[in-house]
Amino acid sequence: MILxxxxxxxxxxxxxxxxxxxxPKQFLTLHGESSMLQATALRLSGLDHQAPMVICNEEHRFAVAEQFRANKIANSGIILEPVGRNTAPAIALAAFxxxxxxxxxxxxxxxxDHVIQDEVSFCQSVNLASEHANTGKLVTFGIVPTAPETGYGYIKRGELINDTGFTVADFVEKPDLATAENYLESGNxxxxxxxxxFKASRYLDELKSHQPDIYHACERAMADIQSDVDFVRVxxxxxxxxxxxxxDYAVMEKTAQAVVVPMDCGWSDVGSWSALWEIENxxxxGNVCRGDVISIDTSNSYINAQEKLVAVIGLADVxxxxxxxxxxxxxxSDVQKVKDIVNQLKTEDRSEFKSHREVYRPWGKYDSVDSGERFQVKRITVKPGAKLSVQMHHHRxxxxxxxxxxxxxxxxxxxxLLTENQSTYIPIGVIHALENPGKVELELIEVQSGSYLGEDDIVRFEDKYGRA
Known part of the structure:
Protein backbone atom coordinates (compact mmCIF):
# COMPACT_ATOMS: atom_id res chain seq x y z
CA MET A 1 0.00 0.00 0.00
CA ILE A 2 1.07 3.59 -0.60
CA LEU A 3 2.00 5.86 2.30
CA PRO A 24 3.49 30.13 3.60
CA LYS A 25 1.55 29.34 0.46
CA GLN A 26 0.61 25.74 1.30
CA PHE A 27 -1.82 27.12 3.89
CA LEU A 28 -3.46 29.55 1.44
CA THR A 29 -6.59 28.96 -0.62
CA LEU A 30 -5.35 30.19 -3.99
CA HIS A 31 -6.93 27.78 -6.47
CA GLY A 32 -10.26 26.09 -5.77
CA GLU A 33 -12.03 25.90 -2.42
CA SER A 34 -9.34 24.26 -0.28
CA SER A 35 -5.89 25.31 0.82
CA MET A 36 -3.02 23.86 -1.18
CA LEU A 37 -2.14 21.52 1.72
CA GLN A 38 -5.73 20.30 2.00
CA ALA A 39 -5.97 19.85 -1.78
CA THR A 40 -2.78 17.75 -1.74
CA ALA A 41 -4.31 15.39 0.80
CA LEU A 42 -7.77 15.31 -0.81
CA ARG A 43 -6.51 14.36 -4.28
CA LEU A 44 -5.21 11.10 -2.83
CA SER A 45 -8.77 9.74 -2.64
CA GLY A 46 -8.32 8.05 -6.02
CA LEU A 47 -5.44 5.91 -4.70
CA ASP A 48 -5.21 2.88 -2.42
CA HIS A 49 -3.29 4.58 0.36
CA GLN A 50 -2.76 4.94 4.07
CA ALA A 51 -3.47 8.21 5.86
CA PRO A 52 -0.69 10.61 4.82
CA MET A 53 2.30 11.47 6.96
CA VAL A 54 3.24 15.16 7.06
CA ILE A 55 6.67 16.72 7.58
CA CYS A 56 6.90 20.36 8.66
CA ASN A 57 8.79 22.61 11.04
CA GLU A 58 7.88 23.54 14.61
CA GLU A 59 6.61 26.96 13.61
CA HIS A 60 3.94 25.56 11.28
CA ARG A 61 2.81 22.57 13.34
CA PHE A 62 -0.50 23.97 14.59
CA ALA A 63 -1.47 25.33 11.16
CA VAL A 64 -0.90 21.87 9.64
CA ALA A 65 -2.88 20.08 12.35
CA GLU A 66 -5.75 22.57 12.18
CA GLN A 67 -6.04 22.35 8.38
CA PHE A 68 -6.29 18.57 8.57
CA ARG A 69 -8.87 18.78 11.36
CA ALA A 70 -10.90 21.44 9.54
CA ASN A 71 -11.45 19.11 6.55
CA LYS A 72 -11.66 15.97 8.69
CA ILE A 73 -8.60 14.52 6.95
CA ALA A 74 -6.81 11.74 8.84
CA ASN A 75 -3.02 11.63 9.06
CA SER A 76 -0.43 9.07 10.11
CA GLY A 77 1.53 11.60 12.13
CA ILE A 78 3.10 15.03 11.77
CA ILE A 79 6.90 14.84 11.98
CA LEU A 80 8.50 18.07 13.18
CA GLU A 81 11.90 19.06 11.86
CA PRO A 82 13.77 20.98 14.59
CA VAL A 83 15.85 22.67 11.86
CA GLY A 84 15.59 22.70 8.07
CA ARG A 85 17.89 20.22 6.34
CA ASN A 86 16.29 19.96 2.87
CA THR A 87 14.36 17.09 1.31
CA ALA A 88 16.77 14.13 1.52
CA PRO A 89 16.87 14.09 5.35
CA ALA A 90 13.16 14.90 5.67
CA ILE A 91 12.20 11.90 3.54
CA ALA A 92 14.63 9.75 5.51
CA LEU A 93 12.82 10.63 8.75
CA ALA A 94 9.53 9.49 7.19
CA ALA A 95 11.10 6.28 5.87
CA PHE A 96 12.55 5.38 9.27
CA ASP A 113 2.15 23.56 -2.40
CA HIS A 114 1.56 22.21 -5.92
CA VAL A 115 -1.58 22.56 -8.03
CA ILE A 116 -2.79 19.53 -9.99
CA GLN A 117 -5.87 20.14 -12.11
CA ASP A 118 -6.36 16.64 -13.56
CA GLU A 119 -6.46 14.38 -10.52
CA VAL A 120 -7.48 11.31 -12.53
CA SER A 121 -4.31 11.53 -14.63
CA PHE A 122 -2.29 12.11 -11.47
CA CYS A 123 -3.61 8.89 -9.92
CA GLN A 124 -3.08 6.95 -13.14
CA SER A 125 0.59 7.98 -13.25
CA VAL A 126 1.05 7.02 -9.60
CA ASN A 127 -0.47 3.58 -10.22
CA LEU A 128 1.83 3.04 -13.22
CA ALA A 129 4.81 4.13 -11.13
CA SER A 130 3.93 1.63 -8.41
CA GLU A 131 4.79 -1.21 -10.82
CA HIS A 132 8.36 0.09 -10.97
CA ALA A 133 8.60 0.92 -7.25
CA ASN A 134 7.54 -2.63 -6.36
CA THR A 135 10.59 -3.94 -8.22
CA GLY A 136 12.94 -1.75 -6.18
CA LYS A 137 13.17 1.24 -8.52
CA LEU A 138 13.22 4.85 -7.32
CA VAL A 139 10.59 6.64 -9.38
CA THR A 140 10.44 10.34 -10.09
CA PHE A 141 7.54 11.93 -11.94
CA GLY A 142 8.34 13.98 -15.03
CA ILE A 143 5.77 16.58 -16.01
CA VAL A 144 5.06 16.62 -19.75
CA PRO A 145 6.17 20.17 -20.66
CA THR A 146 3.75 22.58 -22.31
CA ALA A 147 6.17 25.48 -22.82
CA PRO A 148 9.94 26.19 -22.84
CA GLU A 149 9.92 26.95 -19.11
CA THR A 150 13.17 28.36 -17.72
CA GLY A 151 12.05 28.26 -14.09
CA TYR A 152 12.09 24.45 -13.72
CA GLY A 153 14.76 21.79 -13.70
CA TYR A 154 14.40 19.07 -16.34
CA ILE A 155 14.75 15.29 -16.51
CA LYS A 156 16.09 13.67 -19.68
CA ARG A 157 14.57 10.28 -20.37
CA GLY A 158 16.54 7.23 -21.44
CA GLU A 159 15.37 3.75 -22.46
CA LEU A 160 11.70 2.77 -22.34
CA ILE A 161 10.76 0.31 -19.56
CA ASN A 162 7.59 -1.79 -19.80
CA ASP A 163 5.84 0.90 -21.85
CA THR A 164 5.16 2.90 -18.65
CA GLY A 165 8.43 4.61 -17.74
CA PHE A 166 11.98 5.39 -18.76
CA THR A 167 15.41 5.13 -17.27
CA VAL A 168 16.73 8.53 -16.18
CA ALA A 169 19.46 9.66 -18.54
CA ASP A 170 20.17 12.95 -16.81
CA PHE A 171 18.93 15.60 -14.39
CA VAL A 172 19.36 19.08 -15.84
CA GLU A 173 19.44 22.43 -14.04
CA LYS A 174 17.16 25.31 -15.04
CA PRO A 175 18.05 26.13 -18.66
CA ASP A 176 18.13 29.38 -20.61
CA LEU A 177 15.31 30.01 -23.08
CA ALA A 178 17.09 28.66 -26.17
CA THR A 179 18.02 25.45 -24.38
CA ALA A 180 14.51 25.05 -23.01
CA GLU A 181 13.10 25.43 -26.53
CA ASN A 182 15.43 22.65 -27.72
CA TYR A 183 14.29 20.43 -24.84
CA LEU A 184 10.65 20.99 -25.73
CA GLU A 185 11.22 20.30 -29.43
CA SER A 186 13.14 17.07 -28.79
CA GLY A 187 10.34 15.46 -26.77
CA ASN A 188 12.93 13.73 -24.55
CA PHE A 198 9.72 4.20 -3.81
CA LYS A 199 9.76 1.66 -1.02
CA ALA A 200 10.93 3.06 2.29
CA SER A 201 13.69 0.46 2.65
CA ARG A 202 14.98 1.03 -0.90
CA TYR A 203 15.28 4.75 -0.36
CA LEU A 204 17.22 4.24 2.86
CA ASP A 205 19.48 1.65 1.19
CA GLU A 206 20.36 4.11 -1.58
CA LEU A 207 20.77 6.99 0.88
CA LYS A 208 23.11 4.88 3.04
CA SER A 209 25.15 3.96 -0.02
CA HIS A 210 25.49 7.48 -1.45
CA GLN A 211 25.14 9.77 1.59
CA PRO A 212 25.91 7.75 4.74
CA ASP A 213 26.26 10.90 6.88
CA ILE A 214 22.62 11.81 6.20
CA TYR A 215 21.48 8.23 6.77
CA HIS A 216 23.19 7.86 10.16
CA ALA A 217 22.18 11.31 11.41
CA CYS A 218 18.53 10.60 10.62
CA GLU A 219 18.79 7.10 12.08
CA ARG A 220 20.03 8.59 15.36
CA ALA A 221 17.39 11.32 15.30
CA MET A 222 14.59 8.76 14.87
CA ALA A 223 15.99 6.47 17.56
CA ASP A 224 14.93 9.01 20.18
CA ILE A 225 11.50 10.42 19.30
CA GLN A 226 8.77 11.93 21.46
CA SER A 227 5.10 11.93 20.59
CA ASP A 228 3.03 14.96 21.59
CA VAL A 229 -0.69 14.94 20.67
CA ASP A 230 -0.56 15.19 16.84
CA PHE A 231 3.21 15.56 16.59
CA VAL A 232 6.37 13.44 16.43
CA ARG A 233 9.49 15.23 17.66
CA VAL A 234 12.89 13.83 16.65
CA ASP A 248 17.96 14.98 -6.23
CA TYR A 249 21.58 15.63 -5.32
CA ALA A 250 21.86 13.09 -2.50
CA VAL A 251 20.20 10.09 -4.17
CA MET A 252 18.42 10.47 -7.50
CA GLU A 253 21.40 11.78 -9.50
CA LYS A 254 23.65 9.05 -8.09
CA THR A 255 21.52 5.91 -8.07
CA ALA A 256 21.45 3.47 -10.97
CA GLN A 257 17.85 2.60 -10.11
CA ALA A 258 16.13 5.86 -11.07
CA VAL A 259 13.05 5.71 -13.31
CA VAL A 260 10.99 8.60 -14.64
CA VAL A 261 7.26 8.13 -15.23
CA PRO A 262 5.58 10.83 -17.35
CA MET A 263 2.73 12.78 -15.80
CA ASP A 264 0.39 15.05 -17.76
CA CYS A 265 -2.00 16.39 -15.14
CA GLY A 266 -2.19 20.17 -15.30
CA TRP A 267 0.64 20.55 -12.79
CA SER A 268 2.07 23.81 -11.48
CA ASP A 269 4.30 24.56 -8.52
CA VAL A 270 2.71 28.05 -8.38
CA GLY A 271 6.12 29.60 -8.01
CA SER A 272 4.99 33.18 -8.66
CA TRP A 273 1.93 35.38 -9.02
CA SER A 274 2.26 35.15 -12.80
CA ALA A 275 2.18 31.33 -12.57
CA LEU A 276 -1.02 31.56 -10.56
CA TRP A 277 -2.53 33.90 -13.17
CA GLU A 278 -1.74 31.32 -15.87
CA ILE A 279 -3.72 28.50 -14.23
CA GLU A 280 -6.73 30.49 -13.01
CA ASN A 281 -9.96 31.10 -14.93
CA GLY A 286 -7.86 38.11 -19.45
CA ASN A 287 -8.07 39.23 -15.82
CA VAL A 288 -8.12 37.06 -12.70
CA CYS A 289 -10.01 38.93 -9.98
CA ARG A 290 -10.51 37.66 -6.44
CA GLY A 291 -12.33 39.60 -3.74
CA ASP A 292 -13.90 43.04 -4.05
CA VAL A 293 -12.39 44.26 -7.33
CA ILE A 294 -13.49 46.83 -9.91
CA SER A 295 -11.40 46.95 -13.09
CA ILE A 296 -11.82 49.39 -15.98
CA ASP A 297 -9.80 49.18 -19.19
CA THR A 298 -7.55 46.62 -17.52
CA SER A 299 -6.33 43.41 -19.16
CA ASN A 300 -4.28 40.26 -18.57
CA SER A 301 -3.83 41.07 -14.89
CA TYR A 302 -4.08 39.31 -11.52
CA ILE A 303 -5.91 41.31 -8.85
CA ASN A 304 -6.48 39.88 -5.36
CA ALA A 305 -8.35 41.94 -2.77
CA GLN A 306 -8.40 40.44 0.71
CA GLU A 307 -9.95 43.19 2.84
CA LYS A 308 -10.70 46.34 0.87
CA LEU A 309 -12.21 47.41 -2.43
CA VAL A 310 -9.42 47.46 -5.04
CA ALA A 311 -10.04 49.56 -8.17
CA VAL A 312 -7.69 49.25 -11.16
CA ILE A 313 -7.90 51.53 -14.22
CA GLY A 314 -6.08 51.44 -17.54
CA LEU A 315 -3.42 48.84 -16.72
CA ALA A 316 -2.24 45.71 -18.49
CA ASP A 317 -0.11 42.75 -17.40
CA VAL A 318 0.07 43.73 -13.73
CA SER A 333 6.91 39.99 -15.79
CA ASP A 334 8.75 41.23 -12.67
CA VAL A 335 6.98 39.28 -9.93
CA GLN A 336 10.03 37.08 -9.28
CA LYS A 337 11.58 40.19 -7.70
CA VAL A 338 9.12 39.92 -4.83
CA LYS A 339 11.89 37.95 -3.10
CA ASP A 340 13.95 41.16 -3.09
CA ILE A 341 11.11 42.89 -1.24
CA VAL A 342 10.99 40.09 1.33
CA ASN A 343 14.78 40.22 1.79
CA GLN A 344 14.61 43.98 2.36
CA LEU A 345 11.85 43.52 4.94
CA LYS A 346 14.03 40.96 6.73
CA THR A 347 17.02 43.31 6.68
CA GLU A 348 14.91 46.06 8.18
CA ASP A 349 13.45 43.60 10.74
CA ARG A 350 9.89 44.45 9.74
CA SER A 351 7.07 42.16 10.81
CA GLU A 352 5.48 42.06 7.33
CA PHE A 353 7.91 39.40 6.05
CA LYS A 354 7.17 37.08 8.95
CA SER A 355 3.50 37.25 9.81
CA HIS A 356 0.16 38.72 8.82
CA ARG A 357 -1.72 41.23 10.90
CA GLU A 358 -4.04 38.29 11.57
CA VAL A 359 -2.09 35.48 13.26
CA TYR A 360 -3.33 31.92 13.78
CA ARG A 361 -2.76 30.06 17.04
CA PRO A 362 -3.77 26.53 18.13
CA TRP A 363 -6.59 28.04 20.21
CA GLY A 364 -7.86 30.40 17.46
CA LYS A 365 -6.46 33.67 16.11
CA TYR A 366 -5.84 37.32 16.82
CA ASP A 367 -5.92 40.41 14.61
CA SER A 368 -3.71 43.37 15.55
CA VAL A 369 -6.25 46.12 14.88
CA ASP A 370 -4.22 49.15 16.02
CA SER A 371 -1.04 50.07 17.86
CA GLY A 372 0.91 53.11 18.99
CA GLU A 373 3.23 54.28 21.73
CA ARG A 374 2.57 52.14 24.84
CA PHE A 375 -0.67 50.57 23.53
CA GLN A 376 -1.91 47.82 21.20
CA VAL A 377 -5.44 46.68 20.32
CA LYS A 378 -6.25 43.11 19.23
CA ARG A 379 -9.41 41.30 18.23
CA ILE A 380 -9.12 37.80 19.67
CA THR A 381 -11.11 34.75 18.51
CA VAL A 382 -11.07 31.63 20.70
CA LYS A 383 -12.48 28.35 19.36
CA PRO A 384 -15.09 26.43 21.40
CA GLY A 385 -13.39 24.42 24.13
CA ALA A 386 -10.01 26.07 23.53
CA LYS A 387 -7.86 27.71 26.20
CA LEU A 388 -4.92 30.08 26.03
CA SER A 389 -1.94 29.25 28.23
CA VAL A 390 -1.83 30.14 31.91
CA GLN A 391 0.56 33.08 31.70
CA MET A 392 1.94 36.32 33.05
CA HIS A 393 3.46 39.50 31.57
CA HIS A 394 6.25 41.59 33.07
CA HIS A 395 5.67 44.77 31.09
CA ARG A 396 2.03 45.09 30.09
CA LEU A 417 -17.48 34.14 33.54
CA LEU A 418 -17.90 37.08 31.17
CA THR A 419 -20.53 37.44 28.46
CA GLU A 420 -21.29 40.01 25.77
CA ASN A 421 -20.38 43.64 26.71
CA GLN A 422 -18.73 42.60 29.99
CA SER A 423 -15.06 43.30 30.69
CA THR A 424 -12.14 42.69 33.04
CA TYR A 425 -8.67 44.11 33.74
CA ILE A 426 -5.46 42.05 34.04
CA PRO A 427 -2.73 44.01 35.91
CA ILE A 428 0.99 43.68 35.16
CA GLY A 429 2.51 40.60 36.80
CA VAL A 430 -0.77 38.81 37.53
CA ILE A 431 -1.09 35.17 36.45
CA HIS A 432 -4.11 34.78 34.18
CA ALA A 433 -5.80 32.60 31.56
CA LEU A 434 -8.59 32.83 29.00
CA GLU A 435 -10.86 29.94 28.01
CA ASN A 436 -13.94 29.45 25.84
CA PRO A 437 -16.26 27.03 27.70
CA GLY A 438 -19.08 27.51 25.20
CA LYS A 439 -20.22 25.93 21.94
CA VAL A 440 -19.68 29.01 19.73
CA GLU A 441 -16.61 31.11 19.05
CA LEU A 442 -15.58 33.66 21.66
CA GLU A 443 -14.78 37.14 20.28
CA LEU A 444 -13.20 39.77 22.46
CA ILE A 445 -11.25 43.02 22.20
CA GLU A 446 -7.95 43.16 24.07
CA VAL A 447 -6.30 46.49 24.83
CA GLN A 448 -2.68 46.15 25.95
CA SER A 449 -0.85 49.00 27.65
CA GLY A 450 2.69 49.14 28.99
CA SER A 451 6.34 49.82 28.31
CA TYR A 452 6.88 46.72 26.12
CA LEU A 453 4.20 44.92 24.08
CA GLY A 454 6.17 42.20 22.23
CA GLU A 455 4.86 38.64 21.96
CA ASP A 456 7.96 37.40 23.78
CA ASP A 457 6.78 39.04 27.03
CA ILE A 458 4.89 35.88 27.95
CA VAL A 459 5.82 33.59 30.83
CA ARG A 460 3.81 30.38 30.39
CA PHE A 461 3.07 28.21 33.43
CA GLU A 462 0.67 25.72 31.85
CA ASP A 463 -0.36 25.07 28.25
CA LYS A 464 -2.54 22.37 26.69
CA TYR A 465 -0.65 22.68 23.41
CA GLY A 466 2.82 21.84 24.81
CA ARG A 467 4.23 25.40 24.68
CA ALA A 468 4.92 25.86 28.41
Missing part, protein backbone atom coordinates in the same frame (compact mmCIF):
# COMPACT_ATOMS: atom_id res chain seq x y z
CA UNK A 4 1.86 9.49 1.11
CA UNK A 5 4.53 11.78 2.57
CA UNK A 6 3.51 15.42 2.33
CA UNK A 7 6.38 17.89 2.57
CA UNK A 8 4.88 21.00 4.15
CA UNK A 9 7.87 23.29 4.51
CA UNK A 10 8.27 26.71 2.91
CA UNK A 11 9.61 30.20 3.52
CA UNK A 12 6.59 32.19 2.33
CA UNK A 13 8.56 34.51 0.05
CA UNK A 14 7.41 33.82 -3.52
CA UNK A 15 3.74 34.79 -3.05
CA UNK A 16 4.24 37.66 -0.62
CA UNK A 17 2.29 39.55 0.70
CA UNK A 18 -0.34 36.80 0.89
CA UNK A 19 2.22 34.23 2.04
CA UNK A 20 4.50 34.94 4.98
CA UNK A 21 7.22 33.06 6.84
CA UNK A 22 4.74 31.93 9.50
CA UNK A 23 1.98 31.26 6.94
CA UNK A 97 9.19 6.13 10.93
CA UNK A 98 7.38 3.85 8.47
CA UNK A 99 9.80 1.00 9.10
CA UNK A 100 9.54 1.51 12.87
CA UNK A 101 5.82 0.84 12.57
CA UNK A 102 6.51 -2.60 11.14
CA UNK A 103 5.83 -2.15 7.44
CA UNK A 104 7.76 -1.27 4.31
CA UNK A 105 5.28 0.81 2.31
CA UNK A 106 5.80 2.63 -0.93
CA UNK A 107 6.38 6.27 -0.04
CA UNK A 108 4.63 8.74 -2.33
CA UNK A 109 6.56 11.96 -1.71
CA UNK A 110 4.56 15.10 -2.50
CA UNK A 111 5.03 18.81 -2.00
CA UNK A 112 2.17 20.50 -0.15
CA UNK A 189 12.72 16.03 -21.55
CA UNK A 190 10.26 16.50 -18.69
CA UNK A 191 9.89 19.13 -16.01
CA UNK A 192 11.24 17.93 -12.69
CA UNK A 193 8.14 17.80 -10.46
CA UNK A 194 9.83 16.99 -7.15
CA UNK A 195 7.41 14.08 -6.62
CA UNK A 196 8.70 10.54 -6.00
CA UNK A 197 7.58 6.97 -5.33
CA UNK A 235 16.14 14.21 18.57
CA UNK A 236 17.20 17.79 17.90
CA UNK A 237 20.90 17.42 18.64
CA UNK A 238 21.24 14.43 16.29
CA UNK A 239 19.29 16.06 13.48
CA UNK A 240 21.22 19.33 13.70
CA UNK A 241 24.36 17.37 12.75
CA UNK A 242 22.71 16.12 9.56
CA UNK A 243 24.06 17.53 6.27
CA UNK A 244 21.72 19.74 4.23
CA UNK A 245 20.95 18.18 0.83
CA UNK A 246 18.10 17.61 -1.59
CA UNK A 247 16.91 14.17 -2.65
CA UNK A 282 -9.95 34.52 -16.57
CA UNK A 283 -12.64 36.98 -17.59
CA UNK A 284 -13.13 38.32 -21.13
CA UNK A 285 -10.27 40.79 -20.65
CA UNK A 319 -0.28 42.00 -10.38
CA UNK A 320 -2.08 43.73 -7.51
CA UNK A 321 -2.39 41.92 -4.17
CA UNK A 322 -3.93 43.64 -1.15
CA UNK A 323 -3.85 42.38 2.45
CA UNK A 324 -4.60 44.02 5.80
CA UNK A 325 -1.04 45.29 6.25
CA UNK A 326 0.63 45.34 2.80
CA UNK A 327 -0.08 45.91 -0.90
CA UNK A 328 1.94 44.57 -3.82
CA UNK A 329 1.80 46.26 -7.25
CA UNK A 330 4.07 44.80 -9.92
CA UNK A 331 4.47 44.17 -13.61
CA UNK A 332 3.52 40.57 -14.18
CA UNK A 397 -1.48 45.17 31.50
CA UNK A 398 -4.52 43.99 29.54
CA UNK A 399 -8.16 45.05 29.30
CA UNK A 400 -10.58 42.47 27.88
CA UNK A 401 -14.06 43.29 26.50
CA UNK A 402 -16.26 40.41 25.31
CA UNK A 403 -17.91 41.06 21.94
CA UNK A 404 -19.73 37.72 21.62
CA UNK A 405 -19.68 34.32 23.26
CA UNK A 406 -18.68 33.42 26.81
CA UNK A 407 -15.23 33.83 28.39
CA UNK A 408 -13.97 31.92 31.40
CA UNK A 409 -11.27 34.14 32.87
CA UNK A 410 -8.67 33.28 35.49
CA UNK A 411 -7.41 36.54 36.99
CA UNK A 412 -5.02 35.91 39.86
CA UNK A 413 -6.87 33.83 42.46
CA UNK A 414 -10.32 34.51 40.95
CA UNK A 415 -12.18 32.74 38.15
CA UNK A 416 -15.12 34.52 36.52
Missing amino acids: PIIMAGGSGSRLWPLSRQQF KALQEGSDPMLLVLAA YYWNSGMFL NKAAFELCPDDSI KDAS VVVETKDAILVSKK AEHWVVVSGTAKVTNGDKTI
